[in-house]
Amino acid sequence: MTGLSDVMLDIRKRQHIKPYPPTEPVGFWTGEDLLDGKTVKSNTIIFRTKGCFWAQKGGCTMCGYTYDAATSPPTVDDILAQYRSVEDRIEGSVVKLFTSGSFFDKSEVPEKARDEILSSIGKKASKIIIETRPEFVTDKAMEAASKHGARIEVAIGLETSNDRIRNECINKNFLFEDFVRASETAKRHGVTTKAYLLLKPPFLTEKDAMEDIFRSVLDAAPYAGTISINLCNVQRGTIVDDLFKKNAYRPPWLWSIVEVIKRVHGKTNSMIMSDPLAAGQARGPHNCYECDYAFADAIRKYSTTQDIHVFDGLACDCRLLWEKTLALEGWTFGSPLVY
Amino acid sequence: MTRFFEVTHRDGAARLGKLLVREGIDTPCIVSPSSGLIVNGGSALVHEDLPCVSDAFNVPPHVGLPYKVNKDIVQLFSPPIRDNACKEAPLVAVVHPDWVVEGADMYVMAGARAIEGDARSLLDSFIKIRASARPDTALYVPALATPENLSLLVYLGADIIDDVLITVKAYGGLYLTEDGEFRLEDLSDLPCTCEVCRGRTPEGLMSLPAVERFALLARHNYLKLEEELKRVRLHIRRGMLREYVEKQCRSRPWLTGLLRLADAQYDYLEQRTPAYRSSQVLACSAESQNRVEVRRFAERVKTRFQSEGDILLIIPCSARKPYSMSQSHKALARALGKYQGYVHELILTSPMGVVPRELELVYPAAHYDVTVTGVWDLEERQWVSGCLRDYIDAHHFKKIIAHVEGPYVEVCRQTGRGMVFTSEGRITSDESLNILIETIRTSVMELGTKPRGTREMLLDMFRGMADYQFGAGKGRLLVPDNGLARGKYPRLVLFDGKEQLCSISPDFGSLSLTLEGAKRMSLDPGYIVNIGEFIPKGSVLAPGVIGASLQIRPGDDVLVKGPKAMAVGKAKMSGYEMAESTRGMAVELRHVEKLS
Numbered sequence: 043m044t045g046l047s048d049v050m051l052d053i054r055k056r057q058h059i060k061p062y063p064p065t066e067p068v069g070f071w072t073g074e075d076l077l078d079g080k081t082v083k084s085n086t087i088i089f090r091t092k093g094c095f096w097a098q099k100g101g102c103t104m105c106g107y108t109y110d111a112a113t114s115p116p117t118v119d120d121i122l123a124q125y126r127s128v129e130d131r132i133e134g135s136v137v138k139l140f141t142s143g144s145f146f147d148k149s150e151v152p153e154k155a156r157d158e159i160l161s162s163i164g165k166k167a168s169k170i171i172i173e174t175r176p177e178f179v180t181d182k183a184m185e186a187a188s189k190h191g192a193r194i195e196v197a198i199g200l201e202t203s204n205d206r207i208r209n210e211c212i213n214k215n216f217l218f219e220d221f222v223r224a225s226e227t228a229k230r231h232g233v234t235t236k237a238y239l240l241l242k243p244p245f246l247t248e249k250d251a252m253e254d255i256f257r258s259v260l261d262a263a264p265y266a267g268t269i270s271i272n273l274c275n276v277q278r279g280t281i282v283d284d285l286f287k288k289n290a291y292r293p294p295w296l297w298s299i300v301e302v303i304k305r306v307h308g309k310t311n312s313m314i315m316s317d318p319l320a321a322g323q324a325r326g327p328h329n330c331y332e333c334d335y336a337f338a339d340a341i342r343k344y345s346t347t348q349d350i351h352v353f354d355g356l357a358c359d360c361r362l363l364w365e366k367t368l369a370l371e372g373w374t375f376g377s378p379l380v381y
Numbered sequence: 382m383t384r385f386f387e388v389t390h391r392d393g394a395a396r397l398g399k400l401l402v403r404e405g406i407d408t409p410c411i412v413s414p415s416s417g418l419i420v421n422g423g424s425a426l427v428h429e430d431l432p433c434v435s436d437a438f439n440v441p442p443h444v445g446l447p448y449k450v451n452k453d454i455v456q457l458f459s460p461p462i463r464d465n466a467c468k469e470a471p472l473v474a475v476v477h478p479d480w481v482v483e484g485a486d487m488y489v490m491a492g493a494r495a496i497e498g499d500a501r502s503l504l505d506s507f508i509k510i511r512a513s514a515r516p517d518t519a520l521y522v523p524a525l526a527t528p529e530n531l532s533l534l535v536y537l538g539a540d541i542i543d544d545v546l547i548t549v550k551a552y553g554g555l556y557l558t559e560d561g562e563f564r565l566e567d568l569s570d571l572p573c574t575c576e577v578c579r580g581r582t583p584e585g586l587m588s589l590p591a592v593e594r595f596a597l598l599a600r601h602n603y604l605k606l607e608e609e610l611k612r613v614r615l616h617i618r619r620g621m622l623r624e625y626v627e628k629q630c631r632s633r634p635w636l637t638g639l640l641r642l643a644d645a646q647y648d649y650l651e652q653r654t655p656a657y658r659s660s661q662v663l664a665c666s667a668e669s670q671n672r673v674e675v676r677r678f679a680e681r682v683k684t685r686f687q688s689e690g691d692i693l694l695i696i697p698c699s700a701r702k703p704y705s706m707s708q709s710h711k712a713l714a715r716a717l718g719k720y721q722g723y724v725h726e727l728i729l730t731s732p733m734g735v736v737p738r739e740l741e742l743v744y745p746a747a748h749y750d751v752t753v754t755g756v757w758d759l760e761e762r763q764w765v766s767g768c769l770r771d772y773i774d775a776h777h778f779k780k781i782i783a784h785v786e787g788p789y790v791e792v793c794r795q796t797g798r799g800m801v802f803t804s805e806g807r808i809t810s811d812e813s814l815n816i817l818i819e820t821i822r823t824s825v826m827e828l829g830t831k832p833r834g835t836r837e838m839l840l841d842m843f844r845g846m847a848d849y850q851f852g853a854g855k856g857r858l859l860v861p862d863n864g865l866a867r868g869k870y871p872r873l874v875l876f877d878g879k880e881q882l883c884s885i886s887p888d889f890g891s892l893s894l895t896l897e898g899a900k901r902m903s904l905d906p907g908y909i910v911n912i913g914e915f916i917p918k919g920s921v922l923a924p925g926v927i928g929a930s931l932q933i934r935p936g937d938d939v940l941v942k943g944p945k946a947m948a949v950g951k952a953k954m955s956g957y958e959m960a961e962s963t964r965g966m967a968v969e970l971r972h973v974e975k976l977s
Contacts (some may be wrong), residue, residue, distance in 0.1 A: 049453045206426055245444055245458070250427050281454065288449040289495035359591040363552040372423050373414050373545045374524040375475045376445025376492030380549055 046213035047100030049281060054100070057279040059109055062090060064116035065123040068142065074346055075136045076313060077169060081346050084136035085167075089124055091116060091150035094143030096175065096215060102199075103213050103244055106277030107142035121155040129162065137163050138171040138197075146178035146187075146196075157186065164190030171236060173197045176216055176224035184231035194233045195268070198224060201240040202254050203261035211243040218261070225265035237266035241302070241316075241327075242274045242294035244282050247371040248364075248378075252298045256305055263310035270345075271316040273299055273327035286325065292378035293320075293327045296337035297364040300353055303341075307350045315345035324381075330360035383486040385438070385471040386519045386540075387964040391935055391954065392617045393673070394511070394538040394653045400519065402436045402471060408519065408540040411526070411603075411610055419473065419487075419521070419541075425458075433467035438487050441466055443475040445491030448502045455480055473521070478506040481513035487521055487541065488514050494524040494546065500639040507537045508649045516954075517923070517962040528559040528605040529632045532613045533639055536626045538653075542610075544603050551599035559609050560632045565598070575608075577601040620660030627666045637668075644671040651677060652955055656850075657891035657936035662749040670732040670764055674745045679734040679768055683775065685853045686845055688737055690725045691830040692821065693778040695769070695800070697789045697808065698730035700753065703741045703871060703887075709809055713784075716814040720821045722832035724782070727772065729789050731761040734768030739845030742871050744890025744936075757788040766795035773798045780824045784808055784817050839866040843875050846885070846892050850938070851902055858902045859883065894938045896972040899949040904940040907932055910952075910959060910968055912943035920969050923954070923962035931956045941968055948973040 062068075068088035075084035093111025094101060101108060116124070139145050145156070163170055170192045179196055187194050200221045201212050208214045225235040239258050242251040259269055273294050276286045285291035299316055306314060318341050320326025322334030329337060336356060343352040363380060371379040386408075390397035400406040403418070412418050418438060422431050425442035433439045444458035459480040466472055466484075474485035481488065488510055496502040510520060519540040526534055526542035527550070534542060547557055556563045558572060565586055571578040577597050586594050616622040630636040643650055654673040662674055669675065699707030705714065714721060726738035736746045757765075773781065773796065781800035783793040786808045793800060803820050804813040824830070833841065843866065844856030851859075859875075859882060866873045874884040875898075882898035885891075892898075911928040912921055921941055933939055933956030941948040950970035952959070959967040 046454075046457065049451060052453075204427070210426060245426065245446075246424060250424050254427065281451075284451060284454075288447060290447045290450050290492060359554075359595075362591055362595055363549065366549050366552045370414060370524075370545050370549060372421055373543060374445075374492055374494040375421075375440075375443070375489050377447045377495035377524075379494060379524060379545070380553065 045100075046103060046210075046281065050100035050103065050213065053279055053281065053284060054097075054108070057109055059111075059113065061113045062110075064090060064112045064114070064120040065127070066090065067124040067128060068110045070128040070131065072131075072134060075134070075138075076315075076346055076348075077136055082136060083134035084138060085128075085132050085134040086138040086140065087125070087128055087132075088140040088142060089121060089145070089151065091121070091141045091143055091147075093150070094141075094175075095147060095149065097143065100213065103211065103281035104240070104274055104277060106279050106283070109279055110142050115149075118152045118155045121151055122158060125155075125159050125162070132163065132166055135168045136171065137167040137169070137192075138173075139163075140173045144174040144178045145172045146174040146180075146183045153186070160187055160190045160192075160194075164192040167192050169193045169195065171195045171197050173199075175199070176220045179224035179227050181227060181230070184228055184233050188231045188233055194228075194231075195236050196224065196228050196233055197236040197238060197270075199240075200237040200258070200262055200266075201243065203258040204254055207243060207246065207254055211245045212240065221262075222265055234268075235266045236268040236270060237262045239269060239271045240274055241271050241299055244285050244291050248292075248295060248298060249368040249371060251294060252302060252368070255302050259302070259306045259310065259312075259314065263312045266312055268313045268315065269310075271299060271302065271314070273316065273318050273321070275320040275323075275327065276325035289381065290377055292381050293325065295364050295367070296321060296327050296329050296334060296341065297361060299327065299341060300337065300356065303344060304350065304353065313348060316341050317345065318342065329364065330358060333358035333360065383471075383515070383518055383963060385486045386517060388517060388954075388962075389965070390617060391653065391655070392620050392622045393536065393650055393655075394507070395535050395613075395617050395622050396538070396540065397614060397617050398519065398540055400438070400471075402438070407614075409535045409610060409614065410541060411606060412521070412541055412543045414543065414545065433470035433472075435470045438471040438473045439467045440473040440475060440489065443491075445475045445489070446477055447492030447495030448478055448506050449496065449499075450477075450492075452479060476510060476514075478509035481510055485514075485518060487519040489521045489523055493522050497525055497546075498635045500635050500642050504537065504639060504642050504646060507539075508646060511538055511649070515961050515963075516958040517964050526606060527562070528557050528602075528609045529561065529629075530636055531606060531609045532616075532622070532626050532629045533636050535610075535613050535617070536622055537639075537643060544606060547602035547606050548599050551602045552595045554595070554598070555602075556598060557602045557605055559605065559629065565594075573601065573605065575601055575604040577604065620655070620658050621663070623672055624663045624665070627668050630668075640668055641671070644668065644673075647673070647676065652934075652957065654934065655936040656934040657744040657886075657889040659888040660748070662745040664732045664749055664751040667758075667760065669751075670760065675732050675734075678743070678745060681849050682735060682737065682740065682768070683771055685848050686737060686740065687848065687853060688725050688739065688776065688841070688845065691779045691828045692724045692824055693773070693776070693781045694724040694726050694821075695781065695783040695785060695793060696726060696728055697785050697787075698728050698733075698736070700750070702747045702749070704728055704736070705738070705741060705870075712809045713814075716809075716818065717821075719832065720818060720825070722834060722838065723821060723825050723830050725778070727769075729765060729769060729785065729792060731757060731765055734765055735772050737845060739842045740849055742842075742885055742887055742890060743846060743849055747887065747890050755787060757792070762788070762792050762795060766792045769793065770796040770798060779828050782817070782820055782824070784813070786813075836866070839873065840864050840875075842866075843873075843883070843885075843892070847883075847902065850892055851904060852907050855902045859898055889936060891936065892938065893951075893971065894940075894949050896947065896949045896974055899938070899940040900947075904930075906930055908937060908939045910939050910941045910956075912941055912946075914944045916946045916975055917941065917943075917948060917970060917973060920953075921948075921950070921967045923959055923965050923967045926959040926962075926967050929956040929959040929967070933959070939968055941970065944976070946973055946975055 092115035097108035321338035422442040521541035522539040524545040568583040701707035803817040847856035
């Protein structure tokens with residue numbers, strides 16, 4: 043029987059992928075992050091690797107990051123060359139290392155390259171956040187990573203604490219218990235955990251998606267000092283994109299994330315954050331297209347301040363439409379109600 | 382299989398019915414989610430099964446997907462109905478048109494909202510679901526109905542709609558009417574007299590707090606939807622929903638497209654359109670020419686009807702029906718006198734095409750009314766002249782006389798077939814009539830044509846109608862050479878000696894058979910309904926039907942055969958429906974004979 047992976051593989055096959063030089067990273071930028079209650083500068087490096095192993099088997103229904111992967115696997119030298127090309131610009135106390143896959147997957151980033159990079163950054167920054175799937179959070183990897191001076195945090199795309207939604211909507215291919223195990227492994231080595239959650243995977247109504255994230259924040263909080271709620275945006279070459287083009291998917295309302303944050307605020311010991319990427323666009327989270335920027339600003343502000351009052355001034359008549367959507371969307375029996 | 386729904390009236394694919402819960406709920410109907418009539422189990426990904434409610438329609442937890450979504454994804458989420466699903470309570474299945482499951486009482490067109498504006502996908506969805514779901518199950522088209530599109534949704538077969546879309550449109554600030562949706566701020570007047578609009582102005586509504594304003598808009602939108610539903614039910618009852626949708630579809634190009642595509646998909650509507658009925662057919666739009674009744678009539682004239690003779694006389698139609706009761710045709714008949722028996726009359730008309738005199742009483746030839754301006758558009762001309770050419774080519778007339786005026790002349794010429802024109806100006810002028818008589822007289826002499834007497838002409842009418850109704854050649858079996866037509870035209874009864882064979886039913890435009898008449902034609906295999914071992918009284922209900930000819934349509938006369946009885950009657954549903962339905966009247970009986 044055909045599964046979500048087969049459908050994803052089929053879609054991925056049809057994408058035109060631009061070849062990139064293996065010595066240039068996918069991206070590098072400077073931003074702000076919260077460190078010990080203070081707003082500090084942060085740098086993000088996205089390495090170009092051979093790509094997420096799971097994406098190569100089809101992968102997650104909303105993920106288009108894999109199209110940034112190198113066409114042939116970069117060597118140790120290639121990866122180090124990527125690092126060298128941005129090394130001088132690193133100035134933040136927090137450095138985030140992404141690969142569009144798992145930094146701890148040796149087939150993406152060989153151990154030699156990983157050690158050199160962590161050792162180099164360890165001398166500059168006080169905290170390194172590293173994205174990875176839970177299966178690569180092993181004692182060996184954590185031990186090696188934590189010996190370079192800087193504090194290490196593993197960032198795992200848990201997406202939801204509901205195993206059915208994670209596997210039947212997102213096709214993530216791991217269980218909540220795998221995440222818990224990874225978090226506990228990390229903890230043994232003094233490594234903290236950040237959990238990414240996904241607000242509104244495909245095949246769910248706004249209401250169901252919102253309730254799921256509310257639940258997931260509470261479930262993940264004991265294992266994750268930071269919880270970042272990603273608002274699903276429509277990336278090309280994904281099932282979500284396919285559904286979107288057929289009027290079968292709408293990204294989440296910004297009202298929903300505000301509602302989730304208000305409901306979980308103060309109920310956990312974790313930092314709750316969200317970066318409303320592509321807010322105000324049809325392919326990104328949006329309300330009525332009129333109030334979206336005010337919402338996105340407030341959400342970003344909350345992420346760096348954890349101050350719930352940033353939402354106090356937010357008002358728009360579209361709140362009533364959002365409320366009706368929550369109440370009635372199940373009555374479309376399979377499509378968004380309001381686009 | 383369903384015990385919870387029954388169809389009572391049909392008008393094409395549209396139907397009136399009853400949900401058999403809570404003392405019966407008439408359909409088509411608007412269901413509000415809050416009514417509890419439909420219990421929505423929600424997403425199967427996050428909800429557990431609910432217990433079944435016995436006086437409501439139960440939708441178990443499901444994952445629906447809109448029509449155009451990749452089939453591989455759809456099949457991942459489309460499980461068959463589980464064995465332990467509501468057995469004793471009404472069960473609803475949420476279905477993708479390509480993945481209809483067996484065994485539900487009601488079907489929900491999953492994610493129909495996503496194909497709003499996509500006429501082709503919506504039509505395909507109706508056709509596919511209806512092709513797979515039993516005909517006596519209800520169809521719910523969710524979150525799509527507006528006052529503008531409701532009539533088309535029902536016309537295509539929706540039994541249940543809801544107030545979901547009109548509610549969210551209200552909360553998006555939209556004011557709905559049957560001919561458009563408006564932003565409140567763009568209106569200078571409220572074009573409505575409902576309880577909300579009466580005594581209010583757009584500015585007044587705009588000045589209210591959003592929560593009040595939207596609630597009032599929602600109320601107005603609901604009232605408009607309800608009003609439209611009532612109108613549609615009236616038109617179904619009158620058998621004239623087609624006329625209504627031909628005008629209502631103008632409110633949106635995609636709705637007009639929906640109607641045109643449905644006409645192009647002929648079979649779906651044809652299978653459900655009555656063969657005979659007493660309602661009028663109004664031809665006021667370009668689409669009228671493509672409606673089933675018109676196409677089917679032309680098709681049957683072409684394939685079932687055959688007349689013999691030497692001389693074809695082509696004449697224009699009249700506003701009054703049947704034509705022979707009109708002033709112009711009466712004048713023509715008076716002038717023709719005995720020469721009427723030498724010719725075969727063929728009436729040219731838009732949109733019916735050609736109507737042989739023998740079929741002038743048949744539905745809808747005797748039931749239509751058309752916009753007459755004296756100007757025929759290109760399509761009308763092409764259609765009618767095509768029908769005429771086909772008719773001429775299918776017969777062996779030796780002489781063709783066109784006694785026509787105005788635009789009819791061009792229609793005749795357009796056939797490219799040789800014919801004599803006998804009218805100078807008005808067809809009823811003395812001069813024209815004289816030329817006509819003279820032409821016929823000369824032709825008769827040249828050809829040695831034998832005349833038909835009045836009795837023979839009436840028998841030909843019965844033969845022609847029987848051929849039209851039951852198939853080519855049936856007329857000869859039904860009408861004996863020594864048969865006799867009694868009664869006052871058009872209420873004629875056909876006898877063979879003392880045995881009555883059939884009568885003309887001018888209201889319905891068909892022949893009503895006696896059992897003897899039906900037996901003589903041996904309606905096998907075209908118009909037979911096979912029933913079980915019982916003696917029916919008054920009617921045959923669908924569960925008693927074992928098999929039925931597929932070409933049977935509502936209004937057709939059928940021969941009912943069973944081991945214990947034989948009967949003749951009028952079909953109340955189409956043949957495929959009789960065979961597959963478990964509720965409703967299949968045949969209204971006229972005569973029953975017990976078999977020993």
